[in-house]
Amino acid sequence: MRKTIATALAAMLLVTGCGAEVSDESGGATPPGYPVTVTNCGTPLTVRKPPARVVTNDIGITELMFALGLGDRMAGYVVDKGQSAGVASSPWKTEFGTVPHLAEKINREVVQGADADLVFAGWNYGFSEATGFTPDALAGLGIASYQLTEACRNGAGKQRGIMPPLDALYTDMRNLGKIFGVSDRAEKMIQEYRSQVASVAEAIPHGSPTPKVFLYDDGRDQPFTAAKNAGPDEIITKSGGENIFSDVDDSWTTVSWEAVIQRAPDVILINDYGGEVGSVADKENFLRSKPGVRDIPAVRKGRFFALPYAALVEGPRNASAVVAFGRYLAGLRG
Template sequence: MRIVSLLPSATEIVCSLGLADALVGISHDCDYPPEIRSRPALSQAIVTTDLPSGLIETRIRDQIHRGMSVYHLDETELARLRPDLILTQELCQVCAPSYTLVKQAAKILEAEARIASLEPTGLAGILDNILLVGEMTGTLDRARAVVDDLHRRIKAVRSAVSGRPRPRVVAIEWLDPMYVGGHWVPEMVEIAGGENIFGKTGEPSFVVEWDRVLEAQPDVVVVMPCGLDITRTRREIGLLTGLPGWKDLPAVRAGRVYLTDASAYFNRPGPRIVTGLEILAFILHPGSLSARIPAQSVEKLSSEACEPSRKP
């Protein structure tokens, strides 16, 4: 089988099923596991993440308003790779090349390839997608084993935080404008022993006014900007710390503001989303979980960084 994955989470699913050797092409965002980075990248972002957050948002919305994709797909390379299976998504126009774009590009293939769109909106859907990919690739037994292990880890988190006080949490998915986490993020917060203030499981992330955050008085703030790691997020943390009333938030006063490697553990609906759940349990209830979290996956914002005088 020859697989092209245009979605980082799908690439991680494929590799978790022992199919890395069948992966002949990936997207520009696919970076895990590290050994797949040498595969041909078939997509390219029109708007790059090295721009300021506000400008990224503006340019992406402009592309979408004009009915244009925010990605370029290399049709010539796709034809050369001759895939049997192409994995993409239709959940978010910003996250990866869409099903419609891929379907149009696939028309030039000599042989018909199966195109699968993975669109989970919660943890159950993420696990179901692993089984779906297993079924499509003839590795269903392996997929069931992967899903069983993920269920075990989810159950361990639930058990570890059971009966503990539930801090009130704001999960910030973008800094400018400020988005709060949607889809699976509210569910993750609840399972990890927190009370998610904004958003509902299964519904998209949305813009929230700063005044609403001030009124909510969160006990914990988790910063998880879509597609960004901690180093990139740290560059613009002044967008938060410079806001009026920031230093008066209970989370700031208690030193409970955290930056996360969102790209790896919170934005991608694949196997590592359960690692993200364990990271949240580590944040909300330190010492509750025996599982070790990955290095450089979370960073507590220092008291100096929390000062409102800091700028991006």
């Protein structure tokens, strides 16, 4: 029964990519301005009507929906308990308390149980071949997918990222604006975010030094960090810094401690998950104790700055993250 309902709802969506078409079985009239088509990760997605039962995965993706005022279009969201601090600090905390929290891990049963007509997730943000939870698998259930642009595969194996991270954010906002009929709201927010980011760049004195920055997410044997296609890359560069792994054509990825030591960052930006385990203090203490790493300029000088996970992954907190980190780097310039 649930699959039947989900399929009927998904019939509002016309998915085109390989010539496939899902017919509209709902019998309802097509609203003015529809159907609309957007390009998502290189594939056209056409909707006949605004989706009505969206399931989102992860905090940044969910906040994108809330920021656009689309909570009433959601069947629910999936975030794990490790993101509870991010939810508590969210500008959309009220919406998180109103829209159903469906589960801590997304899977087919969760989205079918919610009668989802669209799943908004991304590769390594819910979608994974290892778990069998993929856009193709959902299509087989009659459920459409929208993929987070920051996490689009770029054609080199499983590497992710097809455009600069802030462009990915703006692309998703524009696409969602078209899909849900809120383009004016989306464009207004994009201009606000662009203005915030530009104000930071304009305040950087001409000719001032550009500190080298290492984003430390986690990892003891090998560090997990942000390459050029992940949100922190432009958060760092637009703030007046240089991401030491901006030459790596990937999104979030694993590197080596030897590479970190060799590139000698002046500042370490820490991804704060907000949990008791792996806290900012734990990460700082680890970096101060690790041979070689403790001797790099950032650690020797105690130049650590933390931003919450929800501000570093693609989402509506990115612009404010640029402002906060830009203020910190400005303080270092004296």
